[in-house]
Amino acid sequence: MVHVNIFDTTLRDGEQSPGVNLNQLEKLEIARQLERFGVDIMEAGFPASSQGDFEAVKSIAQTIKNSSVTGLARAVKSDIDIAWDALKDAAEPRLHVFLATSPIHMQYKLMKTPEQVVQTAVDMVTYAKQKFSHVEWSAEDASRSDLDFLVKIITKVIDAGATVINLPDTVGYTTPEEYGRMFRYIRENVPNIHRAALSCHCHDDLGMAVANSLAAIENGATQVEGTINGIGERAGNASLEEIAVALNIRKDKYPYATNLVLKEIKRTSDIVSRFTGMKVPGNKAVVGKNAFAHESGIHQDGVLKNALTYEIITPEMVGVQSNDLVLGKHSGRHAFKDKIEQMGFVLSAEKLNEAFQSFKQLTDHKKEVTDEDLFTILIDIQTAAVDVKKYELVAFQVQYASANLPTATVALTTPEGERVETARTGSGSVEALYNTLEALMKEKIHLTDFNLSSVGSGRDALAEVHVKMTVNGTTVSGRGSAQDVLEAAAKAFINAVNRVFFNQKAAKEPATL
Numbered sequence: 001m002v003h004v005n006i007f008d009t010t011l012r013d014g015e016q017s018p019g020v021n022l023n024q025l026e027k028l029e030i031a032r033q034l035e036r037f038g039v040d041i042m043e044a045g046f047p048a049s050s051q052g053d054f055e056a057v058k059s060i061a062q063t064i065k066n067s068s069v070t071g072l073a074r075a076v077k078s079d080i081d082i083a084w085d086a087l088k089d090a091a092e093p094r095l096h097v098f099l100a101t102s103p104i105h106m107q108y109k110l111m112k113t114p115e116q117v118v119q120t121a122v123d124m125v126t127y128a129k130q131k132f133s134h135v136e137w138s139a140e141d142a143s144r145s146d147l148d149f150l151v152k153i154i155t156k157v158i159d160a161g162a163t164v165i166n167l168p169d170t171v172g173y174t175t176p177e178e179y180g181r182m183f184r185y186i187r188e189n190v191p192n193i194h195r196a197a198l199s200c201h202c203h204d205d206l207g208m209a210v211a212n213s214l215a216a217i218e219n220g221a222t223q224v225e226g227t228i229n230g231i232g233e234r235a236g237n238a239s240l241e242e243i244a245v246a247l248n249i250r251k252d253k254y255p256y257a258t259n260l261v262l263k264e265i266k267r268t269s270d271i272v273s274r275f276t277g278m279k280v281p282g283n284k285a286v287v288g289k290n291a292f293a294h295e296s297g298i299h300q301d302g303v304l305k306n307a308l309t310y311e312i313i314t315p316e317m318v319g320v321q322s323n324d325l326v327l328g329k330h331s332g333r334h335a336f337k338d339k340i341e342q343m344g345f346v347l348s349a350e351k352l353n354e355a356f357q358s359f360k361q362l363t364d365h366k367k368e369v370t371d372e373d374l375f376t377i378l379i380d381i382q383t384a385a386v387d388v389k390k391y392e393l394v395a396f397q398v399q400y401a402s403a404n405l406p407t408a409t410v411a412l413t414t415p416e417g418e419r420v421e422t423a424r425t426g427s428g429s430v431e432a433l434y435n436t437l438e439a440l441m442k443e444k445i446h447l448t449d450f451n452l453s454s455v456g457s458g459r460d461a462l463a464e465v466h467v468k469m470t471v472n473g474t475t476v477s478g479r480g481s482a483q484d485v486l487e488a489a490a491k492a493f494i495n496a497v498n499r500v501f502f503n504q505k506a507a508k509e510p511a512t513l
Ligand code: KIV
Pocket: 013, 072, 098, 138, 140, 141, 168, 169, 170, 171, 201, 203
């Protein structure tokens, strides 16, 4: 079987999804999960884009040992220098440098002639090779580029030392037949192509990103790039979990091997969804809630007789647990610890203690605590920042009566350690609560999105709230969970505001979990 390298760009192209705003600890946690999932290469960010991204890439590079860590750079020396500073401690540092090659990008965006583009690409790959032994060069908008121009520039950048050539469908324009033909053409016409890996990178604007990636693999791509849950710019990137499962289920058609651990798919998808606030649609292939649900009587009957009648992927294959081992009021610390280890969490003694207390509090109100509940509690504790000044909720009360204006009273401690308290009204309970929280904070806050969902089912399910807001002009997101919807709403608001303090601290020093 031919081996195909998996290049994950959830933390770079995925993080470019509108409204997504991960902090350093969340990025680090996603990176650790990507390592468990078995990706060969992970793109941890774009170090020159901001100090925060630089620090995040640096901490991931210092932590991850079993995947090669890369960072994006424009074709300019300063980006390459900054990327090297962020990546030099990685087990296998790698640079990803890109330059557009399509006529429209060269003329209007770069304002360079094709000859100048070739020269810049060659110069920057040569420069990068003085620092990095692995250099990936991307021909941005390759799918709308002239094939013979691609042959010429690829030949030269390989001579300059590029070890991977990536041909992105940047605007999600191509079709499987066309994209496959481009890979075949490059394989057959670039004389030194055997000296580099050939990579595909697809966007989903026309809904063909996964199909296009598979066509590229069939036509000579030895590396595939994508994101978890298909998140990314505009309509997103090719969904890596879909590619992984397609390659596995249809081995008959795709005789290609990867290092991915398919059982880690569900956990990886859950973590990415929770941190980004981008819910996975119920009907999403492979990881959607309904991917294994059979509604029609005929289908249910068939599955009971033989699962293969309507089920081509088993839930177990992608790590969906069918037998949630439920914990309850009487479960002790030992059972709790075993359970969370089974779920893939490694917590410090202090955080384990905190998690056990939260679990015990939950069992006072909820008879059975499911895996989903535990995951929600644990993931928040796992990535809670320590040693950062922040607002903390002391107590709150909301009065609602259908005939009166809702009123909220809130007590908080401020980042300076002062206890403050006030009350405000609003046209609804959440508005009253948010008006009160805002009145207690010094920051200028503007809420842009509010999303409430339940974790699992049942009347006693946990509530989860995701918010997006600007705080002093910076866009941040926040999340909070609790059994009560208003408490979850308050936590999400405070979590979003506290991110501003965390980001300020993290921009100065790398964070650790
Ligand atoms: O889609 C694209 O072209 C990219 C490049 C930076 C590789 O993401």
